[in-house]
Amino acid sequence: MTTQPLHFMPRQRPRTRLARLGDWMARHRSAIARLQWAIVVLYFVLVAVPAFLPLPPEDARMANNFTRVAQFAFWGIWWPFVIASMLLVGRFWCGVMCPEGALTEFVGRPGKGRAIPRWMRWPGWPLVGFLGTTLYGQLISVYEYPGPVLVILGGSTVAAIAVGIVYGRGKRVWCRYLCPVTGVFALLARLAPLHFQVDRAAWQAQPAHIPAVDCPPLLNVSTLSSAAQCHSCGRCSGHRGAVALRGRWPGSEIVHSQPGDVGRYEALLLLYGMLGFALGAFQWTMAPGFVQAKQWMATWLVERDIFWPLADNAPWWVLTHYPQVSDVFSWLDGAGIVVWLSGTALLVGGLAHLATAAAARLARTDWKVLALCLVPMAAANLFLGLSMLTLTQLRSEGIIFTWLPEAQLALLALAWGSGMVLALAQLRRAGVSGVRTVGAIALLAAAGAVPALLWIRTLDLFRVW
Numbered sequence: 346m347t348t349q350p351l352h353f354m355p356r357q358r359p360r361t362r363l364a365r366l367g368d369w370m371a372r373h374r375s376a377i378a379r380l381q382w383a384i385v386v387l388y389f390v391l392v393a394v395p396a397f398l399p400l401p402p403e404d405a406r407m408a409n410n411f412t413r414v415a416q417f418a419f420w421g422i423w424w425p426f427v428i429a430s431m432l433l434v435g436r437f438w439c440g441v442m443c444p445e446g447a448l449t450e451f452v453g454r455p456g457k458g459r460a461i462p463r464w465m466r467w468p469g470w471p472l473v474g475f476l477g478t479t480l481y482g483q484l485i486s487v488y489e490y491p492g493p494v495l496v497i498l499g500g501s502t503v504a505a506i507a508v509g510i511v512y513g514r515g516k517r518v519w520c521r522y523l524c525p526v527t528g529v530f531a532l533l534a535r536l537a538p539l540h541f542q543v544d545r546a547a548w549q550a551q552p553a554h555i556p557a558v559d560c561p562p563l564l565n566v567s568t569l570s571s572a573a574q575c576h577s578c579g580r581c582s583g584h585r586g587a588v589a590l591r592g593r594w595p596g597s598e599i600v601h602s603q604p605g606d607v608g609r610y611e612a613l614l615l616l617y618g619m620l621g622f623a624l625g626a627f628q629w630t631m632a633p634g635f636v637q638a639k640q641w642m643a644t645w646l647v648e649r650d651i652f653w654p655l656a657d658n659a660p661w662w663v664l665t666h667y668p669q670v671s672d673v674f675s676w677l678d679g680a681g682i683v684v685w686l687s688g689t690a691l692l693v694g695g696l697a698h699l700a701t702a703a704a705a706r707l708a709r710t711d712w713k714v715l716a717l718c719l720v721p722m723a724a725a726n727l728f729l730g731l732s733m734l735t736l737t738q739l740r741s742e743g744i745i746f747t748w749l750p751e752a753q754l755a756l757l758a759l760a761w762g763s764g765m766v767l768a769l770a771q772l773r774r775a776g777v778s779g780v781r782t783v784g785a786i787a788l789l790a791a792a793g794a795v796p797a798l799l800w801i802r803t804l805d806l807f808r809v810w
């Protein structure tokens with residue numbers, strides 16, 4: 346195992362166990378690289394191999410079908426684990442395990458290293474990327490079939506490699522600006538109780554000529570004050586005797602956020618994307634209203650002799666098309682999904698936006714900062730939706746958890762309640778008066794309650810009472 350030199354300087358603060366763990370990461374880059382390459386191989390096996398196998402028969406099980414294993418590993422374990430890991434340990438996934446991050450960085454080392462164009466730095470890409478991939482994934486049924494997995498995730502990986510070759514210079518330009526989930530991860534990581542912290546006084550006490558640290562997502566480590574963009578790769582741990590992995594109260598970064606710490610597109614991603622659009626994507630297949638609206642529309646079209654929207658002649662990479670298992674989407678289905686997801690985003694996100702803006706006005710604070718208090722609810726939204734896939738797959742294997750409705754309700758209550766605790770702490774810290782605080786929290790509580798109630802209705806969680 347190789348070790349790499351660090352610019353360890355006389356230490357101003359004792360190295361805790363956590364700090365020593367960060368230092369270990371900085372010294373053992375080769376061990377982390379080996380882990381990353383192992384995950385790259387696993388990723389390619391799970392993404393690519395099933396796309397070239399026949400579709401599994403209806404009675405296929407994980408014990409006898411690799412595609413089922415890959416689906417469960419990818420959607421049942423991999424993605425829920427990634428979301429949960431963001432909440433627990435920040436973006437360690439990005440810095441230590443993500444195959445796309447490893448690839449874009451690796452191919453960029455001998456790459457062209459062109460200047461990053463201005464258009465690529467546009468802060469709205471994470472929002473566009475998240476909405477676009479979520480919608481496209483629903484249109485081509487990415488959770489059900491291996492071909493769409495290859496198109497979406499493989500396409501994203503190819504794009505990450507291309508960006509790495511052209512602009513990378515060994516840095517993670519793709520991850521910083523264009524990855525479709527970087528905005529989501531940046532929001533979730535603010536809740537994490539672990540982060541790399543810079544001791545400014547210790548930093549400034551060291552000579553200026555010490556070489557800069559190699560930060561893959563191009564951060565100015567000396568001013569690092571947020572876990573949002575830090576990939577927790579550990580490379581800067583111990584640098585100038587000033588950087589250390591440390592613990593903090595979960596959500597404390599949100600409580601201490603100031604105007605300017607969160608951008609407009611980031612707040613819109615939170616409200617319209619993670620709370621609204623994602624909810625629509627997870628729930629449309631279970632929504633009776635979707636089927637009724639579609640039937641009404643089909644009848645309306647037929648009565649007027651308009652038949653082309655009912656055709657199911659789109660290729661599988663445009664709309665789901667698997668006639669061998671009687672699963673084909675018509676153009677009307679596709680349009681219905683677009684409208685349903687957009688409508689849910691506008692309804693849930695729009696209400697949350699209105700409520701947050703009104704709360705911020707009442708409390709005379711920044712609405713984007715206040716909106717961060719809804720991150721726990723957005724996290725629960727994503728986790729519940731992804732874990733539904735896990736549970737559906739387990740159910741088809743005959744594994745059923747009887748305690749599940751209570752656990753889902755508890756998760757929603759915890760997310761809603763912790764969001765309100767964050768809001769209370771944020772407003773008290775800002776010195777907002779009692780009456781204004783109560784009003785602002787009531788508005789935020791309503792914003793968080795809408796997605797929670799939609800989950801309760803969809804999952805029929807009231808059955809447990």
Ligand code: SF4
Nearest residue numbers: 560575576578579581
């Ligand atoms: S600041 Fe940069 S180098 Fe340090 S842990 Fe975060 S991503 Fe890695």
